Amino acid sequence: MSTTPPVSTTALLSAEALKVAFPGRRGAATARAVDGVDLDIRPGEIVALVGESGCGKTTLARSLLGLVPPTSGRVTFGGAPLDYTGRALKAYRKRVQLVLQDPSGSLNPRHTVYDAVAEGLRIHRYAGDERAAVSEALSRAGLRPPERFFLRFPHELSGGQRQRVVIAGALVLEPELIVADEPVASLDASVRGEILALLLRLRDELGLSALVVTHDLGLAWNIADRVAVMYLGRIVETGPVEQLLTAPQHPYTRALLSVLPEAQGEPVVLAGEPPDPSKVPSGCRFHVRCQVLASGEAERAGVAESCRTVDLPVLNGAGEAQVACHWAAARAGESGGGSADAPLT
Structure with a gap:
């Protein structure tokens, strides 16, 4: 590092x-790369x-x-x-x-x-x-x-x-x-x-x-020095490398980290392929593959509907730790701003 x-x-x-x-070709929808x-x-x-x-x-x-x-x-x-x-x-x-x-x-x-x-x-x-x-x-x-x-x-x-x-x-x-x-x-x-x-x-x-x-x-x-995690055209989590990789907040970042040799527990297998950039889902663009939403954790945190319908703001580029995730925001609020559990040692 x-x-x-x-x-x-x-x-x-x-x-x-x-x-x-x-x-898009022949009248197909525009791809928002x-x-x-x-x-x-x-x-x-x-x-x-x-x-x-x-x-x-x-x-x-x-x-x-x-x-x-x-x-x-x-x-x-x-x-x-x-x-x-x-x-x-x-x-x-x-x-x-x-x-x-x-x-x-x-x-x-x-x-x-x-x-x-x-x-x-x-x-x-x-x-x-x-x-x-x-x-x-x-x-x-x-x-x-x-x-x-x-x-x-x-x-x-x-x-x-x-x-x-x-x-x-x-x-x-x-x-x-x-x-x-x-x-x-x-x-x-x-x-x-x-x-x-x-x-x-x-x-x-x-x-x-x-x-x-x-x-x-x-x-x-x-x-x-710093990592920016990108999904379907947007940066969904960013921050200093050690903070982001030892205490990831976004479910997508957690899934990417779960397949590393240092990861604890079972690898997270995401459903399906990344969505078509010409058909960006409503709400959180990751919600159709999100393991937290699928498991019911988002429902228990009271944010499942927001995940499906409420868009998230663009993260600023300044470099501090940031995440675009309704569930992560709810967890941070419950813990007074603390970070989520880290999947790596």
């Missing part, structure tokens, strides 16, 4: 009331965005990168709204870089490691010493001595080395923030820890901020 505190309380990157909707999100990422902070496939986390990440313009709301960087003109986006993407899940798909098999890392410099017409910049980026990514890798092709590298090349390609432009989409999902378990340690070292040495998109709460525990 990350322990170094953020160097600033002022947000570097923010989403404000962000919504991204995609029109991101349906009202506030999220701040501070300088030197690693935020993990967690949720099942289809919950909207990749669309949110792409919108933060300027790849998908929002339907409403806005993205700000350094306090200024994101400008979607071509020149402004080019300058923005020098400061905010993307690291994709599959390094094999990210690297051109016909390009050497040197060319892969130097590509960003050439796109942005770097005026300095290209060879020195590529060498430094490879060294920072853990490929030493860097000259030994210059003329290698992706197929000559291991999976971990390819991911380090992708990270070096992002670092060469000296960004302030990276967005890493499932950065270790395609790697062997023995290599995952090395890449996560690398990201933490880059944060500590360079003050680099990161948004790590993942379905794995175990990964979040090992790398993040």
Whole structure:
């Protein structure tokens, strides 16, 4: 788990009331992929965005990168709204870089490691010493001595080395923030820890901020300062990593945590698949799969009807512990604000 505190309380990157909707084909309903999100990422902070496939986390990440313009709301960087003109986006993407899940798909098999890392410099017409910049980026990514890798092709590298090349390609432009989409999902378990340690070292040495998109709460525990749990287009729980993962409030977060090896008790098996983003349920958007509602606990707490009919507010992006759940709010009221029991030791 990350322990170094953020160097600033002022947000570097923010989403404000962000919504991204995609029109349905042939008259089908609009899919609300991101349906009202506030999220701040501070300088030197690693935020993990967690949720099942289809919950909207990749669309949110792409919108933060300027790849998908929002339907409403806005993205700000350094306090200024994101400008979607071509020149402004080019300058923005020098400061905010993307690291994709599959390094094999990210690297051109016909390009050497040197060319892969130097590509960003050439796109942005770097005026300095290209060879020195590529060498430094490879060294920072853990490929030493860097000259030994210059003329290698992706197929000559291991999976971990390819991911380090992708990270070096992002670092060469000296960004302030990276967005890493499932950065270790395609790697062997023995290599995952090395890449996560690398990201933490880059944060500590360079003050680099990161948004790590993942379905794995175990990964979040090992790398993040803060976690935002996303379900059906909205963040349903957020807070400091240790507080959220040891005392989760939302039934969805509890279900995700229940399948980790450290979890006590039986895993929570959620009914069905995540609902269609073009058919968001009324009330709490999780209620159709909620184990607390199904078990009668919400009924006993007097909130079952609210779960089915009363929408919940968008959580603010400031970073304190928050949850969008009628049942959790009722429990907190009964206990005078205390947290729910933790499923982990």
